[in-house]
Amino acid sequence: MKHYLKDKNFKAGLIITGLMVLVILIGLFWTPYDPNAMSGSEKLQGPSAAHWFGTDNFGRDIFSRVVQGAGATFLIAAATVAIGLVVGLIIGGLTGYYGGLLDEILMRIADSILAFPSILLALVMIAILGKGKYNIILALGLLFIPSFARIVRTEVAKQKNTDYVRNAKLMGAGDMRILFIHIMPNIIPVLLSSVAIGFNNAVLSEASMSYLGMGVQPPDPSLGRMLSEAQGYLFQAPWYAIFTGVAIILLILGFGLLSEGMGGE
Amino acid sequence: MAYVIKKTGVLIISLVLISLLAFLAFQIIPADPTTKILGTDYTPEKAEALREQLGLNDPLPARYLNWLKGLISGDPGISYSYFMPVKEVMQGKIQVTAALSLFSWVLVMLFSIPMGIILARFQGGHLERTGIVLNQVFMAVPPFFLGMLFTYLFGLVLQWFTPGGYVPFSAGFGKAMGYLFFPALAIAIPKAAKTAKLLRSSILNEMNKDYVRTAYSRGNSRWAVLRDHVLRNAMLPVITYLAMSLADTVAGSIIVEQVFALPGLGRLLLSSIGNRDFPVAQCIVVIIAFIVIFMNYLADIVTQYVDPRVRLN
Numbered sequence: 001m002k003h004y005l006k007d008k009n010f011k012a013g014l015i016i017t018g019l020m021v022l023v024i025l026i027g028l029f030w031t032p033y034d035p036n037a038m039s040g041s042e043k044l045q046g047p048s049a050a051h052w053f054g055t056d057n058f059g060r061d062i063f064s065r066v067v068q069g070a071g072a073t074f075l076i077a078a079a080t081v082a083i084g085l086v087v088g089l090i091i092g093g094l095t096g097y098y099g100g101l102l103d104e105i106l107m108r109i110a111d112s113i114l115a116f117p118s119i120l121l122a123l124v125m126i127a128i129l130g131k132g133k134y135n136i137i138l139a140l141g142l143l144f145i146p147s148f149a150r151i152v153r154t155e156v157a158k159q160k161n162t163d164y165v166r167n168a169k170l171m172g173a174g175d176m177r178i179l180f181i182h183i184m185p186n187i188i189p190v191l192l193s194s195v196a197i198g199f200n201n202a203v204l205s206e207a208s209m210s211y212l213g214m215g216v217q218p219p220d221p222s223l224g225r226m227l228s229e230a231q232g233y234l235f236q237a238p239w240y241a242i243f244t245g246v247a248i249i250l251l252i253l254g255f256g257l258l259s260e261g262m263g264g265e
Numbered sequence: 266m267a268y269v270i271k272k273t274g275v276l277i278i279s280l281v282l283i284s285l286l287a288f289l290a291f292q293i294i295p296a297d298p299t300t301k302i303l304g305t306d307y308t309p310e311k312a313e314a315l316r317e318q319l320g321l322n323d324p325l326p327a328r329y330l331n332w333l334k335g336l337i338s339g340d341p342g343i344s345y346s347y348f349m350p351v352k353e354v355m356q357g358k359i360q361v362t363a364a365l366s367l368f369s370w371v372l373v374m375l376f377s378i379p380m381g382i383i384l385a386r387f388q389g390g391h392l393e394r395t396g397i398v399l400n401q402v403f404m405a406v407p408p409f410f411l412g413m414l415f416t417y418l419f420g421l422v423l424q425w426f427t428p429g430g431y432v433p434f435s436a437g438f439g440k441a442m443g444y445l446f447f448p449a450l451a452i453a454i455p456k457a458a459k460t461a462k463l464l465r466s467s468i469l470n471e472m473n474k475d476y477v478r479t480a481y482s483r484g485n486s487r488w489a490v491l492r493d494h495v496l497r498n499a500m501l502p503v504i505t506y507l508a509m510s511l512a513d514t515v516a517g518s519i520i521v522e523q524v525f526a527l528p529g530l531g532r533l534l535l536s537s538i539g540n541r542d543f544p545v546a547q548c549i550v551v552i553i554a555f556i557v558i559f560m561n562y563l564a565d566i567v568t569q570y571v572d573p574r575v576r577l578n
Contacts, residue, residue, distance in 0.1 A: 009401075112279075115509075115512075115557060115558070115561055116512070116554065116557055117512055117513055117515070117516030117553075117557070119516045119519060119520065120516055120519070120550065120553055120554070123519070123534065123535075123538060123550075124287075124290055124550055126538065127291070127294065127538045127543070127546055128290060128291075128293050128294055200405075204407055207407055208407060208409065208520055211409050211520070211523070212519075212520060212523055212535055213535070213539070214535070214538070227409070227410065227413070230413075231413055231416075231524070234413060234416060234417050234421060234428075235417075235421050238417050241410075241413050241414075241417070242414075245406075245407075245410035245413065245414070248407060248410060249402070249405050249406055249407075249410070252405040252407070253401065253402060253404075253405035256401065256404060256405055257401065260401075
């Protein structure tokens with residue numbers, strides 16, 4: 001962890017992501033206004049001391065809504081990455097360790113899935129599953145499995161023939177023990193970097209799908225959904241779209257920098 | 266040549282597989298189009314007759330083969346929403362998406378190649394540091410948000426174009442492409458930033474090799490070494506990446522068409538998913554999937570043509 005802090009990208013990413021997470025955490029307990037409280041007399045106001053990011057077409061406080069939306073987007077991204085990571089770890093770990101025909105077949109499938117733009121696959125899955133918060137988590141989570149499985153597989157295959165693994169085998173350790181107790185801790189640095197890039201992709205995918213009306217549905221909050229609402233008021237209230245968009249950019253940028261600082265792509 | 270034949274074989278198998286997968290994916294969804302098409306005219310007899318007419322009573326393999334035959338001959342079934350051939354529903358939409366994604370693909374190349382070279386040329390300087398920070402930010406901007414910013418800035422404030430006022434190709438090629446410029450730019454910028462970054466690291470990677478030191482020792486300037494020796498090698502991974510990124514610009518246009526209200530395949534795909542008009546959705550998915558696979562195929566062929574080392578492996 002310490003040597004990462006010397007990296008400028010990592011530091012910048014840590015600061016941006018840290019601030020965003022802090023605001024989101026505070027937002028769980030306190031926002032300046034109730035994100036859903038409407039006020040007929042305060043419609044479409046510009047940013048001011050009372051409403052930092054201005055108000056929307058119902059007079060709702062945009063800052064409070066952005067905080068709530070960022071929290072929702074963050075949680076969806078976390079759930080998505082969790083599905084991809086856990087399943088990817090199991091599939092990638094086993095195929096990387098045992099190799100063989102199944103490994104060959106599964107990795108071919110993973111490669112073909114990765115060749116397609118994720119937004120296209122996500123749309124097909126949503127067509128099958130239906131729209132909604134949980135379906136978008138499931139759809140994106142499933143789509144993230146191949147990339148995690150691929151990374152874990154490569155790393156496990158690399159570690160498989162090292163001395164410490166041979167040693168553990170000589171000591172009589174079982175396959176599962178070697179794989180999950182001995183090998184896994186050694187691939188954590190690579191995993192952390194891919195988790196960060198996973199968050200980066202998940203935030204972008206969730207925002208895109210919800211913007212298109214295929215993800216999170218009203219009344220559930222999400223940054224992508226807010227952007228599509230803001231588009232209708234682009235002329236009267238450009239700040240609505242701008243602040244929401246900047247929140248999305250900061251989330252994506254923060255995770256992108258973190259991943260880069262940890263030696264990711 | 267053997268390489269091309271082998272790759273072409275793989276290409277054909279992939280295309281058949283992907284058409285099968287797309288077909289099966291949309292069969293999972295229980296959808297009986299008859300109630301929708303017949304509306305108030307619905308009687309069980311009419312529904313049965315319609316099902317027979319649409320071929321929905323055939324066994325699954327027969328339906329797949331019929332659909333595939335139709336797809337190849339350019340007649341991929343009947344739309345459930347409009348009750349007219351999918352071909353007619355898609356009329357004119359493909360051109361919009363094709364023009365938009367090709368346009369943004371060209372923009373990606375125009376921006377990323379000079380940008381990558383400049384970043385590598387001025388390595389260590391202020392220009393590079395500023396460039397890298399900007400590049401990183403551009404990579405993080407979602408295309409649809411860029412599209413909204415452009416709509417606000419150039420559409421509403423500066424009034425260079427009318428937001429939502431799509432100009433069809435019948436109004437003249439130049440005018441239509443003019444309207445497509447900002448959507449194409451919105452798709453291209455994040456993609457170009459990623460490509461520039463890849464090119465920069467590819468160049469810097471080459472710069473450490475022995476042949477570069479030799480070229481320097483013969484009195485070449487940094488520009489000359491870059492231009493005459495390094496670039497050719499550094500471009501190899503970038504060419505593959507660029508060929509494959511056409512698929513991403515197509516995917517990007519699905520989203521950006523929505524921002525600029527462009528009547529392309531993307532909007533049709535979204536509305537057909539919303540209306541559960543699966544013959545149309547299935548057809549669009551297959552078309553985009555074919556483009557992806559075909560571009561990967563082209564990338565393989567071009568790489569082996571440019572870099573004979575690939576052929577030997």
